[in-house]
Amino acid sequence: MSFTNVVHVLVLLAVCDQVTADSINFYNVKPPVEATPFPKSFKCFTCERASDNYNCNRWAEDKWCPQDTQFCMTVHHFTSHAKTVFVAKRCAAVEQCLASGCRHHRDTGHTECVSCCEGMVCNVEVPTNGTNAVFAMRRQAYSSAPVRTWGSGRSTLLTTLGLGLTRLVLL
Numbered sequence: 001m002s003f004t005n006v007v008h009v010l011v012l013l014a015v016c017d018q019v020t021a022d023s024i025n026f027y028n029v030k031p032p033v034e035a036t037p038f039p040k041s042f043k044c045f046t047c048e049r050a051s052d053n054y055n056c057n058r059w060a061e062d063k064w065c066p067q068d069t070q071f072c073m074t075v076h077h078f079t080s081h082a083k084t085v086f087v088a089k090r091c092a093a094v095e096q097c098l099a100s101g102c103r104h105h106r107d108t109g110h111t112e113c114v115s116c117c118e119g120m121v122c123n124v125e126v127p128t129n130g131t132n133a134v135f136a137m138r139r140q141a142y143s144s145a146p147v148r149t150w151g152s153g154r155s156t157l158l159t160t161l162g163l164g165l166t167r168l169v170l171l
């Protein structure tokens with residue numbers, strides 16, 4: 001466990017001491033200030049197969065994302081009664097974020113929703129439906145796309161990225 005992780009855990013424990021464990025506001029859990037490994041570096045909540053969102057965020061690894069990734073991804077599997085089966089979070093490249101959206105798995109009866117966002121530990125929540133299972137990209141990334149008119153630019157970008165079925169949200 002790196003020093004950063006230790007500090008992060010201590011911060012979380014300090015927070016836990018003050019409030020009941022169920023009321024941690026993960027939006028307020030800011031990573032400690034430290035040198036960034038490279039320009040535009042960021043971190044994501046990262047967990048492999050947590051039992052729910054709380055347990056993912058609470059024990060999530062706090063580490064810099066690899067340079068070939070630009071987004072934070074969240075995968076949420078839940079039953080037809082909206083009960084979480086598992087939550088996975090990781091750093092992701094644009095290609096992986098093309099899977100954003102919800103799919104029903106007929107074999108298990110479970111639904112899988114995938115969302116992607118851009119920014120420091122932005123993947124706090126889990127997607128639960130088509131409204132929030134989106135690929136949320138910052139507008140600067142979009143503004144470098146060739147066509148700048150809102151309507152046609154958006155569809156051009158979607159087509160360029162092969163995002164035909166993915167809902168893209170520009171922040």
Ligand SMILES: *[C@@H]1O[C@H](CO)[C@@H](O)[C@H](O)[C@H]1NC(C)=O
Pocket residue numbers: 128129130131132
């Ligand atoms: C999607 O899920 C969010 C959060 O659970 C909820 O607030 C929203 O109403 C849902 N939207 C639809 C269309 O079901």
